[in-house]
Amino acid sequence: DLHMEIFWVCVAIAVVVFGAMIWSIITYRKSRGAIPDGTLVHNTKVEAIWTVVPVIILIAMAVPAARTLVEIEDTTRTELTIKVTGFQWGWNYDYLDQGVSYYSRLDRKSDAARELLSGIDPNTVEHYLLNVDHPLVVPVGTKVRLLVTAADVIHSWWVPEFGVKKDAIPGFVNEAWFRVDTDKPGLYRGQCAELCGRDHAFMPIVVDVRSKADFASWLKGKAAEQKQAAAPPAAPAVTPSAAPAAATTAPPATAS
Structure with a gap:
């Protein structure tokens, strides 16, 4: 604005x-050969x-x-902090205070269609090369702080509609923030904006902006899902039929 x-x-x-x-050119134009009167005009x-x-x-x-x-x-007074790590060729999103972390890569349909011998017409793939398997999910009306870094080479996290383009540099953390108006939920797309290797063109960014209630529900489910996946498998229960019989020792026979 x-x-x-x-x-x-x-x-x-x-x-x-x-x-x-x-106006001056037209008003004070003179014919060729005209002699100026030499009068200087000054007005303080x-x-x-x-x-x-x-x-x-x-x-x-x-x-x-x-x-x-x-x-x-100014990245102060933020309500949600997410660490963004670029890698060849995708992104990792780590919700630092919520215990949620996941990877985001090019979606399978686009990944298959981009192969020359796949036989898949890219025109039949919705949002070809602009879709991901797991988008970044954030709530509306919330100041979201991004801590941007990289795991291998230099990348750049860029979403034009947010006005955010921040380099992801290995061993260095850059900061950025954005806030989406409460009346503008939806999907916002971007891409890596720094040449980073062979598949640089295939690491898109998708941000899924949801209502605060939907975001809270998603975050709760995601945290429970990851907590369950990280839990060690439970030991199998032992049934009575599988339990070893108690050992008994008969008293030794005595001679009469």
């Missing part, structure tokens, strides 16, 4: 400036106006722009 507001201010300034130039008041007014306009644009730039880098 701020970008478009400043754009229209610039358009208005351009119209005024170029309009004045064109006009010069002061065209100096002060641009300064005021620049300040009026600079203040909200600077405030926005500071806000873009």
